[in-house]
Every structure is written in structure tokens, then in C-alpha cells.
Amino acid sequence: xxxxxxxxxxxxxxxxxxxxxxxxxxxxxxxxxxxxxxxxxxxxxxxxxxxxxxxxxxxxxxxxxxxxxxxxxxxxxxxxxxxxxxxxxxxxxxxxxxxxxxxxxxxxxxxxxxxxxxxxxxxxxxxxxxxxxxxxxxxxxxxxxxxxxxxxxxxxxxxxxxxxxxxxxxxxxxxxxxxxxxxxxxxxxxxxxxxxxxxxxxxxxxxxxxxxxxxxxxxxxxxxxxxxxxxxxxxxxxxxxxxxxxxxxxxxxxxxxxxxxxxxxxxxxxxxxxxxxxxxxxxxxxxxxxxxxxxxxxxxxxxxxxxxxxxxxxxxxxxxxxxxxxxxxxxxxxxxxxxxxxxxxxxxxxxxxxxxxxxxxxxxxxxxxxxxxxxxxxxxxxxxxxxxxxxxxxxxxxxxxxxxxxxxxxxxxxxxxxxxxxxxxxxxxxxxxxxxxxxxxxxxxxxxxxxxxxxxxxxxxxxxxxxxxxxxxxxxxxxxxxxxxxxxxxxxxxxxxxxxxxxxxxxxxxxxxxxxxxxxxxxxxxxxxxxxxxxxxxxxxxxxxxxxxxxxxxxxxxxxxxxxxxxxxxxxxxxxxxxxx
Numbered sequence: 001x002x003x004x005x006x007x008x009x010x011x012x013x014x015x016x017x018x019x020x021x022x023x024x025x026x027x028x029x030x031x032x033x034x035x036x037x038x039x040x041x042x043x044x045x046x047x048x049x050x051x052x053x054x055x056x057x058x059x060x061x062x063x064x065x066x067x068x069x070x071x072x073x074x075x076x077x078x079x080x081x082x083x084x085x086x087x088x089x090x091x092x093x094x095x096x097x098x099x100x101x102x103x104x105x106x107x108x109x110x111x112x113x114x115x116x117x118x119x120x121x122x123x124x125x126x127x128x129x130x131x132x133x134x135x136x137x138x139x140x141x142x143x144x145x146x147x148x149x150x151x152x153x154x155x156x157x158x159x160x161x162x163x164x165x166x167x168x169x170x171x172x173x174x175x176x177x178x179x180x181x182x183x184x185x186x187x188x189x190x191x192x193x194x195x196x197x198x199x200x201x202x203x204x205x206x207x208x209x210x211x212x213x214x215x216x217x218x219x220x221x222x223x224x225x226x227x228x229x230x231x232x233x234x235x236x237x238x239x240x241x242x243x244x245x246x247x248x249x250x251x252x253x254x255x256x257x258x259x260x261x262x263x264x265x266x267x268x269x270x271x272x273x274x275x276x277x278x279x280x281x282x283x284x285x286x287x288x289x290x291x292x293x294x295x296x297x298x299x300x301x302x303x304x305x306x307x308x309x310x311x312x313x314x315x316x317x318x319x320x321x322x323x324x325x326x327x328x329x330x331x332x333x334x335x336x337x338x339x340x341x342x343x344x345x346x347x348x349x350x351x352x353x354x355x356x357x358x359x360x361x362x363x364x365x366x367x368x369x370x371x372x373x374x375x376x377x378x379x380x381x382x383x384x385x386x387x388x389x390x391x392x393x394x395x396x397x398x399x400x401x402x403x404x405x406x407x408x409x410x411x412x413x414x415x416x417x418x419x420x421x422x423x424x425x426x427x428x429x430x431x432x433x434x435x436x437x438x439x440x441x442x443x444x445x446x447x448x449x450x451x452x453x454x455x456x457x458x459x460x461x462x463x464x465x466x467x468x469x470x471x472x473x474x475x476x477x478x479x480x481x482x483x484x485x486x487x488x489x490x491x492x493x494x495x496x497x498x499x500x501x502x503x504x505x506x507x508x509x510x511x512x513x514x515x516x517x518x519x520x521x522x523x524x525x526x527x528x529x530x531x532x533x534x535x536x537x538x539x540x541x542x543x544x545x546x547x548x549x550x551x552x553x554x555x556x557x558x559x560x561x562x563x564x565x566x567x568x569x570x571x572x573x574x575x576x577x578x579x580x581x
Contacts, residue, residue, distance in 0.1 A: 001128050001297055008080040016073035016129055023066030024133025027279055028140040030059040035272030042267055074129055078122030085118045088304065096311040097399040099379045100339050107310055109181035110303050112188070117300045124297035127290040134286060141276055148269055149255060158248030162241030163287060169234030170295040176230035180223045187219035319392065320401045325355040325491060325526030327390045329376065334385035336371060345371045347551045349385070353544065356522030358529045360539035362572065363548035369532045370411075372548065373494045376530065378402055409484030411497040411532075415476050417463030420454060427483035441486035447478035489521050496532045511538050536573055545569060 005013045033055040040048035093102075093111070102108075145152035193199045194212050203209050257270060334349040346368045353359045361369045374380055375387060378399060387394040394402070407427060416423040424441055425433035438458060442451050454460035454469055461468040462479070471479065484495065511531070518529045533539050540559040547555045547562070547569045555567045562569035 001125060001301075004081050004084060005074075005077050005125060008084050009077060012073045012077045012080075016070050016077060017132065019066045019070035019073065020129040021133045021136055023062055023070065024130065024137045025140060026059045026062035026066065028137050028144060028276060030056060030063055031272055031275035031279060032144060033059055034275055035268035037268075038271045039268030070129065071126070074125050075122065078125050081121050081125065082118055085114075085121060085304075089114060089118070089307075092304070092307050092311050097316050097378060098381055099374075100381070107307065108185060109178070110307050110310075112181050112185045113177060114300065114303050114307070116184075117296065117303075120293075120296060121300070123293050124300070127293035128297075130286065131290045131294065134290065137279070141279065144272065144276060148273055149259070151255060152252055152273070155248055155252045158245045159287065161244045162238070163291060165237040165241035166287075166291050167295065169237040170292045172230050172234050172237075173227075173292075174295070174299050176227050180226050183219050183223050187216055187223065190216040190219070316399055317395060317397045319396050319398065321389055321397050321405050321491060322392065323525075325390060325528065327352075328355040328357070328526070329353045329492070329528060330388045331372075331375075332386050332388065334375065334382045334387060336375060336380060336383050344383070344551055346375070349551075349553050351546055351553045351556055353528050353530065353546075355526035355528065356519075357543040358518055358522075358531065358541070359544045359546060360542035361530060361532045361546045361548060362534070362536075362539055362569065367548040368551040369548050370496055371551075373408075373496050373530055373532060376492060377406055377408060377494060405491040406494070407484050407487040407490040407492075408494045409481045409496065413477065413480030413483070415463065415480075417468060418461065419458065420451070420460050420462060420479070421458040423462055423479055424482045424486055427486040428488070431486065437486055437488070438482075441482040442478075444485045445478050445482035447475075447482050450475045450478050489525055489527065491525060491527050493518070493527065493529045494532075495530070497534070511541070547572075 002013070005016075033052050037049060037052035037056055040052055089111070145155060190212050194203065194209060194216070203212070252273060259269075330352045331349050334346060335344050336346045337344050349372070361372060363369050371380070375382060378394060378397075381395065389397070416426065418426075421433045421435070421438050424438045425431055427441070428437065431437040435458065439451070442448060450471070451457065462471060464470050481495070484493070518527070521527050522529070531539065531542060536559075539545055540563075543558065544556060545559060545562055546553055547567070549568055555562060555565075555569060557569075563573050564570070
């Protein structure tokens with residue numbers, strides 16, 4: 001935590017440490033000054049009384065106010081550190097070559113807990129700095145106790161059971177948070193569904209609001225009950241530890257009172273031990289709280305380390321893709337299983353996508369089409385088999401170099417609520433969001449009508465936020481498609497059902513318009529366009545049609561050859577034809 005604080009702002013870190021440590025050290029010195037002042041009053045030494053009284057005033061001021069000055073510094077540090085953690089979490093979530101870790105429930109649980117615990121960093125930093133001050137204060141206190149009576153050294157040791165039981169209590173609470181993470185995530189998902197626009201229409205039509213509210217309340221009740229049980233058990237452990245110290249506290253006071261009655265100690269020593277004992281009680285209580293907050297931060301750093309270990313790739317590759325494809329992309333005996341399942345999404349796929357061709361991938365829902373194109377993009381690594389660019393293994397390519405040569409437009413594309421030029425231009429950051437590439441991409445995606453309807457053209461902010469312009473589903477898809485088409489000459493372009501919100505005629509017109517340019521680029525660089533679509537009026541123009549069923553490539557060829565046969569593609573064409581009669 002100190003490294004984090006030092007990294008985000010060194011000046012505030014030094015300031016916070018100074019004020020917190022100095023304020024904490026002033027407390028036992030204040031007890032010493034009170035004892036000396038009391039003895040001086042009893043002895044009638046006016047000069048000593050004035051001097052020690054001055055020290056008491058200064059130390060009291062430091063004890064009361066320095067903590068507030070330190071708070072101002074570490075409060076700002078905490079905000080900066082939380083931003084730093086947010087950036088780390090974003091970096092880790094996007095730091096791997098693939099996206100397989102997003103499929104793992106354990107990773108989702110870790111991220112859910114992290115998002116909540118990061119907001120507690122301020123309390124953890126406060127605990128750490130106060131803990132440093134506490135160490136100084138305890139050290140001074142021990143020296144003063146030894147001076148009074150050797151047996152008083154047992155007083156700090158009486159805090160050990162309290163500290164141990166506190167740690168056990170924190171483990172109970174932390175385990176409960178982990179156990180309830182999945183339920184918490186589901187409850188948060190229900191909250192998002194019931195408070196955001198995308199689901200609003202369905203909730204009203206199907207009358208789902210009360211049902212989702214009931215489920216949301218039930219989930220939170222379950223989480224609250226489980227956390228409450230853990231908190232009650234933890235409170236019982238902490239109470240037992242503090243009672244142990246309370247008995248030692250009473251004993252230490254009685255010890256010094258008896259010594260004073262016997263004349264072996266002065267009144268000032270009694271005052272000193274009473275104040276020190278009270279401070280030690282406060283120190284133990286603070287230590288229990290501080291340890292709880294520090295253990296929470298230890299869990300946070302531990303979860304960050306776990307996430308870091310999950311998303312780090314062992315071998316990201318060290319080669320660049322070829323400047324031109326001469327043979328094409330070959331999948332050789334490729335199989336893939338999603339994390340957490342033994343059922344293959346793809347099995348023993350062997351197919352070649354010729355250089356310079358337009359390839360259509362067809363099949364029923366769940367057949368494995370999207371998995372296939374994500375493997376081509378390098379978002380997943382095959383469980384077995386190889387993907388070759390000409391004769392170069394895709395796994396050996398630098399991920400950034402390969403992704404600089406591909407472009408995509410997915411069916412569930414992200415709706416970036418940015419300026420239009422940014423929502424489109426992010427498909428090719430090298431273009432610098434210049435007007436012409438963005439306009440060319442919109443034209444290629446047949447989205448000129450969308451641009452004409454925007455009040456401020458490319459400067460119009462999309463979406464409901466602020467003064468943005470909301471788009472229809474089809475218009476959002478056109479923007480997403482334009483983003484996929486803005487990159488000038490990708491070696492691989494994947495269009496994964498990006499036009500499902502368009503009517504068949506508009507989709508066909510768009511694809512025919514694009515196919516002309518794709519063929520020209522393909523002849524120059526060997527670029528391949530992969531189109532995933534259910535509409536046979538569109539895919540029939542492809543050079544190669546790949547039919548996927550139950551995770552296997554069952555046939556491949558052009559439209560004329562496949563439709564003339566008796567295989568799955570001919571069956572799908574027949575079903576489609578009957579549906580449109």
C-alpha cells in the first residue's frame with residue numbers, strides 16, 4: 001500500500017505519514033507530561049509546572065489536530081489510489097491475448113469483489129498510516145511502562161489474544177464475501193436490467209418488473225443474512241479478545257495504585273499509568289480495527305495477484321504476420337472447449353480459406369460459427385490443432401501485429417456513446433478520426449442516411465446521455481459495421497452477422513457494394529473476408545461457403561455446387577426458400 005501511495009503522489013504520502021505518526025507519538029508523551037506536571041504541582045515547583053504545562057498544551061494540540069491534517073492528505077491519496085486500481089483492473093481485464101478468462105465464473109467473482117473492495121482503499125490507507133503511528137506510540141508506551149514496573153510489560157501482551165481473535169474474525173467475514181460473490185453479481189445484474197433502457201420495453205410488455213424486483217430482494221436478503229451471520233460470529237470473537245485485555249487493564253491500574261499507597265510511587269506515576277492504560281485500551285481497539293481494514297486490503301492485493309496470474313499469457317508470440325497472403329488461412333484439426341466445460345464447441349475442424357476470397361460461414365444457432373471466427377481473430381487459442389497463415393502458425397504471431405491486420409463487426413457490437421467520428425473512427429486509430437476515412441466507412445456500410453439525420457454530423461454525440469442523438473437498432477448496427485470497415489486494407493475482415501437489424505434487401509445491397517472493394521483489395525494483398533449470416537441471398541455471392549453443424553465443418557464449396565447436392569447446405573436453402581414463399 002505504501003508503494004501504491006508513493007507511486008500516485010510522493011508529496012502527499014510524506015505529508016500524511018508525518019502528521020499521522022507525529023500525532024500518534026504525541027499521545028504517550030502527553031501522558032508522561034501530565035504525570036510530570038502532577039508531581040510538580042504536588043511538590044510546589046511552579047517553574048516546572050509552567051514548563052510541563054506548556055508541553056502538555058503543545059502535545060495536546062498535536063494529538064487532537066495532526067490526525068485531521070493527515071486525513072486531508074491521505075483522503076486525496078486514497079482517491080488517486082482508487083483511480084490507479086481502476087486503471088489496473090481495466091488493464092488486467094484487457095491485458096491478455098485472448099478473452100478466455102472472461103468465460104470463467106471464478107474470474108467474474110474476483111472482479112465483482114474487487115470492484116467493491118477498491119472503494120475501501122481509503123479506509124485501508126488510513127489504517128496503514130494509523131498503524132505506523134500506533135507502532136511508534138506503542139514503542140514509547142513500552143519504555144514508559146518499564147520505567148514504572150516490569151510487570152506492566154505484560155499489559156501490551158494481553159492484547160495478543162484480542163489481535164489473534166480479530167484476525168480469525170476477519171477471515172470469517174472475508175470468506176463470507178467470497179461465498180456470496182456469485183449471488184451479489186446476479187443481484188447487480190437484476191438491478192441493471194430493471195434500471196436501464198435496453199430491457200425497459202420487455203419488462204413492461206411481459207410485466208416482469210415485480211418478478212425481477214422480487215428476485216432482486218430475495219438475492220439481497222440471502223446475501224445480507226449470510227454476511228450478518230458471519231459478522232455476528234466475528235463480533236463474538238472480537239468481544240472475547242477485548243474482555244481479556246480489559247481484565248489486564250484493571251489489574252495494571254490496581255498494581256500502581258497499591259504502589260502509590262505504599263509510598264513507592266508518586267501521584268504522577270499513578271496518573272501516568274491510568275492515562276497510558278487508557279491509551280493502550282484505545283490502541284488495542286484501534287489495532288483490532290486497523291488489522292481488519294489491513295487484512296481487507298491484503299485480500300484486495302491477493303485478488304489482484306490472482307487476476308494477474310489468470311490473464312497473463314505464457315507465450316504471446318514473437319513474429320509479425322506476412323505482408324501478403326499467398327495461400328490463405330488453414331484450420332488443421334482445430335478443436336476448442338470453452339473454459340469450465342468439457343463439451344467441445346468446435347471439433348476437428350479442417351478447412352482452408354483461400355487468399356483473396358470471400359468466405360461465408362453458415363449454420364444453425366449454436367453450431368460454432370462465432371467460435372470459429374473468434375479463433376481466427378486470436379481471441380481464443382485452440383484446445384488442439386493449428387491455425388496457419390500460409391505456413392505460419394497464428395499462435396507464433398505477436399497479438400498486436402495480427403490485430404493491426406484484421407477488422408471485425410460483431411452482431412452484438414458495442415454501442416459507444418461518443419461523437420460519431422469517434423464511434424466509427426475507433427476501428428482505425430491510425431486514421432486520427434479524420435473526416436474522410438470515417439465518411440468513406442459510413443458510405444461503405446450504407447450508413448449515409450444515418451449521417452444525414454444527425455444534427456451535428458460527425459460531431460453528434462450518439463446515445464441518450466446528455467444531448468446525444470439516440471439511434472434505432474439498425475442504425476447502431478450500421479455505425480458498428482462502419483467501424484469494422486474503416487480500416488483501409490485488413491488482411492482479415494470478419495463480419496459476424498453485423499446486419500441482422502437490416503432488411504434482406506439492404507443487407508444484400510450493402511454486401512454487394514462492399515464485395516467489389518473486397519475483391520479488389522483481395523487481389524492486391526490476399527485479404528480474406530469472412531461473413532457469418534443466416535440469409536442465403538447474401539452468402540450465395542461468396543467464393544466459398546463453409547457449413548458448420550454441431551461444432552464440425554460438414555461441407556464447403558460454392559453456392560452452385562452445394563445447393564445442387566443433397567447435403568446440409570442444400571437442406572438449409574430449401575427450408576429458407578419455403579419460408580419466403
